[in-house]
Amino acid sequence: MSQSLQEQYVNRGIGHAICRLIAENGPSGIVYASSRAGVDLALHSTRGVYFRYAILDLTNPSSIEHLAWIIKDEQGDMDVLFNVAGLNIMKPRTGSRAFADNKKIMDVNFHGTLQMCLAFLPIMKPGSRIQSAKGSRAAQDGWPESGYSVSKACINAMTAIMAREHADILVNACCPGWVSTEMGKQVGAQPPKSAIEGASIPLRLGFEDIGHVRGRYWANDFVGDTDNGRVQNW
Ligand SMILES: NC(=O)c1ccc[n+]([C@@H]2O[C@H](COP(=O)([O-])OP(=O)(O)OC[C@H]3O[C@@H](n4cnc5c(N)ncnc54)[C@H](OP(=O)(O)O)[C@@H]3O)[C@@H](O)[C@H]2O)c1
Structure with missing residues (x-):
């Protein structure tokens, strides 16, 4: 990939914040921090967390399969x-x-996202977790009524179905709130939450004790809240 494309496709936003917080707080292990360019984020951890910078394009099924294969192999x-x-x-x-x-x-x-789940489910440990980002309650928060809202409603439906079909995996979806990233800033006004704050609900679903809750949508009551979410209707 050319230098200019690399600059365009940098691993960023809430995903980057999730990686930074894992580097700082663990748990220890290997993180495959993926982006379309496989950019090296130079993240370091003193907590036994090691980063691999993989290439992944969600619009390319073979790229998804390839990453699943690499992780299974390694x-x-x-x-x-x-x-x-x-x-x-x-x-x-x-x-x-x-x-x-x-x-x-x-x-x-x-x-x-569906292809990701299908490719990775066979290598998920029993008791492991899948967490997918869902959008905010679009129209009332100023987001457009576009395919975006439909795509995220599909994520909620997919989450519920996948949780029913895979009782041994905690599959959940969440809204990170209105977060100051490239996407969040597209709305026009200044988003109230930082990327680090936006990472808190995903990280809770990924690593903290959430009981056996599966197939649900998690969010705070308001998009600017910095709590770490609760189960909500969607
Ligand atoms: N920001 C908000 O206020 C907000 C609110 C509700 C929900 N969300 C959800 O939170 C998630 C993260 O959003 P964000 O705010 O961090 O957005 P962002 O800063 O715009 O980052 C989007 C990320 O998606 C990646 N991406 C886009 N197309 C891709 C593709 N074809 N293959 C692989 N990766 C691709 C980008 O990767 P590259 O680095 O390769 O470009 C980038 O890392 C999204 O699912 C979004 O819908 C965000």
Whole structure:
């Protein structure tokens, strides 16, 4: 990949914040911090956390399969899958061109995330966790009524179905709140939460004691809240 494309496709946002917090607080182990360019984030940890910077494009099924194969080959199995990658187009075009924009959003947010789960489920340990990012309650928070909302409603449905089919894995979805990342800033106003604050609900679902709750949607009551979430209706 060329240098300019590398700069464009840097591992960023809430995914980057999740990695930084794992580096600081553990638990120990290997983290495959993936992005389309496989950018080296130079993360260091004194807590026995080691980072591998893998290439992953959610719109390319062979890229997903390849990463699952690498992790199986190198680690055998895994404990947690964070599905963080997402795309929004705030001003989708109108008419027939709107279809192309909405398809692009669905391809990453829903089809890509579903492919991730299907590729990685066979190597998830019993008792392991899958956590997928879901959007905020779109319209009332100023997000557009676009394919984005539909793609994230599909994530909730997928989460419920997958939890029913895989009773030994804690599959959940969450909204990180309104977070100051490239995506969050597209709304126009300044998002109230930092990327680090946006990482707190995903990290709770990934590593903390949540009992046996599965197939649910977690969020705070308001998109600016910095609590670490509770089960909500969607
Ligand atoms: N920010 C908010 O306020 C907010 C609110 C609700 C929900 N969310 C959800 O939280 C998640 C993270 O969002 P964010 O705010 O961190 O957004 P962001 O800063 O725009 O980052 C999006 C990430 O998705 C990755 N990505 C996009 N297309 C991809 C593809 N085809 N294959 C692989 N990776 C791809 C990007 O990877 P590259 O580095 O390779 O470009 C980037 O790391 C998303 O699912 C989003 O819908 C965010």
